[in-house]
Amino acid sequence: MKPSDPAPQTPDDRPADPRAEAFQGVRAARRSELAEDYVELIAELIHTQGEARPVDIAAKMGVTAPTVAKTLDRLAREGLVTRARYRSVFLTDEGRALAQECRRRHEIVLRFLLSLGLDAETAERDAEGIEHHVSERTLVLFSAFAIRS
Amino acid sequence: MKPSDPAPQTPDDRPADPRAEAFQGVRAARRSELAEDYVELIAELIHTQGEARPVDIAAKMGVTAPTVAKTLDRLAREGLVTRARYRSVFLTDEGRALAQECRRRHEIVLRFLLSLGLDAETAERDAEGIEHHVSERTLVLFSAFAIRS
DNA sequence: GTGATTTGTTAGCTTCGACTAACTTTATGC
DNA sequence: GCATAAAGTTAGTCGAAGCTAACAAATCAC
Numbered sequence: 606m607k608p609s610d611p612a613p614q615t616p617d618d619r620p621a622d623p624r625a626e627a628f629q630g631v632r633a634a635r636r637s638e639l640a641e642d643y644v645e646l647i648a649e650l651i652h653t654q655g656e657a658r659p660v661d662i663a664a665k666m667g668v669t670a671p672t673v674a675k676t677l678d679r680l681a682r683e684g685l686v687t688r689a690r691y692r693s694v695f696l697t698d699e700g701r702a703l704a705q706e707c708r709r710r711h712e713i714v715l716r717f718l719l720s721l722g723l724d725a726e727t728a729e730r731d732a733e734g735i736e737h738h739v740s741e742r743t744l745v746l747f748s749a750f751a752i753r754s
Numbered sequence: 755m756k757p758s759d760p761a762p763q764t765p766d767d768r769p770a771d772p773r774a775e776a777f778q779g780v781r782a783a784r785r786s787e788l789a790e791d792y793v794e795l796i797a798e799l800i801h802t803q804g805e806a807r808p809v810d811i812a813a814k815m816g817v818t819a820p821t822v823a824k825t826l827d828r829l830a831r832e833g834l835v836t837r838a839r840y841r842s843v844f845l846t847d848e849g850r851a852l853a854q855e856c857r858r859r860h861e862i863v864l865r866f867l868l869s870l871g872l873d874a875e876t877a878e879r880d881a882e883g884i885e886h887h888v889s890e891r892t893l894v895l896f897s898a899f900a901i902r903s
Numbered sequence: 904g905t906g907a908t909t910t911g912t913t914a915g916c917t918t919c920g921a922c923t924a925a926c927t928t929t930a931t932g933c
Numbered sequence: 934g935c936a937t938a939a940a941g942t943t944a945g946t947c948g949a950a951g952c953t954a955a956c957a958a959a960t961c962a963c
Contacts, residue, residue, distance in 0.1 A: 623875075625816030628791065631883045632951090635784065639920080642777065660940055667774030672921055674942065679919080691928060691941055721895045726772075731892050734780045738883025746870045781921090788950080809910055821951055823912065828949080840911055840958060 631738070638737045641707045642666070643676060644685055647694055648704035656693040710736045710744060717747040720754045780887070787886045790856045791815070792825060793834055796843055797853035805842040859885045859893060866896040869903045 646665055650657040663673045677694060680686045685700035696704060714736045718728040739747070795814055799806040812822045826843060829835045834849035845853060863885045867877040888896070 622813055622816065624795075624814045627879050627882050628814075629816045630879060631791075634883055635787075636919090638784075642780075646773075658940080665771055665773045665777075667771065667778045668920085669922065670941065671923085671943080675920075718892065721892075721899065723892055723895060727889050727891050730776050730779060731887060731889050733776050734783055734887025735884050738880060738887070740876050740880050742876050743867065743870075743872055743880050746872060750870065785949085807910080817950085818952065819911065820913080820953085824950075 634737050639676065640680060640683065640685060641703065641737060642733075643680060644696060644700050644704040645707040645711065647686065647696055648701065648708065651696070657695075658693045662694070707736070710739065713744050713747050713751070714739060716751045720751040783886050788825065789829060789832065789834060790852065790886060791882075792829055793845060793849045793853040794856040794860065796835065796845055797850065797857065800845070806844075807842045811843070856885070859888065862893050862896050862900070863888060865900045869900040 643662070643666075646662060647657040650661055650665075654661065659670060659673045659677065662677075663670050666673065677686060677688055680700070681688055684697055685703060686694050686696055688694045711732055715728055715732040718731055719725065723731070792811070792815075795811060796806040799810055799814075803810065808819060808822045808826065811826075812819050815822065826835060826837055829849070830837055833846055834852060835843050835845055837843045860881055864877055864881040867880055868874065872880070
């Protein structure tokens with residue numbers, strides 16, 4: 606119990622370990638991934654089809670309609686989308702901003718992978734998984750590299 | 755219902771869309787991420803401390819003891835670890851193999867990020883998130899780049 | 904070797920993301 | 934304009950991952 610306690614516990618929070626902090630960051634990222642995938646897809650659908658209908662979201666995400674419905678309810682609760690029963694889905698300002706941010710990240714990661722020489726299909730796949738876990742700092746390096754090459 | 759149906763549905767499965775397939779891949783990856791993080795950490799603890807105790811796993815992962823216990827039960831069910839009540843945790847052959855594979859990926863991603871010029875702390879953080887979403891093909895390019903630079 | 908501390912477990916709660924089944928509403932075909 | 938098909942919703946289940954509270958076992962200290 607002396608101040609020279611071997612366990613350097615932070616006063617109040619849980620971290621205590623640099624690794625723990627990193628994992629908590631990863632967990633946080635995982636929680637928001639789905640939301641990001643949805644708003645990104647919704648923005649895209651609105652752009653290409655004029656509207657985002659649950660049935661199309663379900664098809665593109667590869668899940669069933671009820672799953673989409675529940676997720677959209679959550680997104681609505683979180684203020685990212687608005688919806689009316691039996692109608693298509695819209696993004697709030699916040700949702701639109703998030704979508705744009707996601708698209709930006711996605712683009713940077715994708716271009717980077719392509720500039721490394723990766724084939725288009727694999728690049729798209731990997732970008733989809735990677736984009737949620739890249740820090741701003743890394744993005745800067747990615748863009749610089751893609752431009753330079 | 756004619757054969758020239760506009761929706762090109764694959765006969766039996768759900769995919770139907772290249773994007774859907776990609777998302778399903780990402781979801782699959784997400785499911786195994788935690789398992790991978792655990793076996794990787796367990797291998798590391800065994801290496802550095804001689805044994806992997808739940809309490810240390812909890813500290814490093816930044817979660818509580820009961821969460822660790824439940825997850826370890828799942829990993830045991832999946833044949834990745836073995837455990838006895840009130841004793842420390844061991845990896846099965848399968849678990850050891852997975853840990854090694856994870857460590858390899860982690861190393862490659864980390865070295866790659868560092869060789870891009872990223873600071874050590876951010877590199878570690880990003881690697882933790884990215885490593886589960888990188889295809890073998892991308893890993894090859896990453897290693898080539900890290901060596902070449 | 905007994906008492907306190909640390910570690911581990913059990914039970915029970917919550918949220919999330921997935922599913923199926925069954926139903927309602929909207930859109931379509933004719 | 935009415936029947937049918939497509940789309941959307943509701944209800945209910947499941948497993949995973951997190952938590953707290955309360956208890957049991959093991960270890961340490963002396």
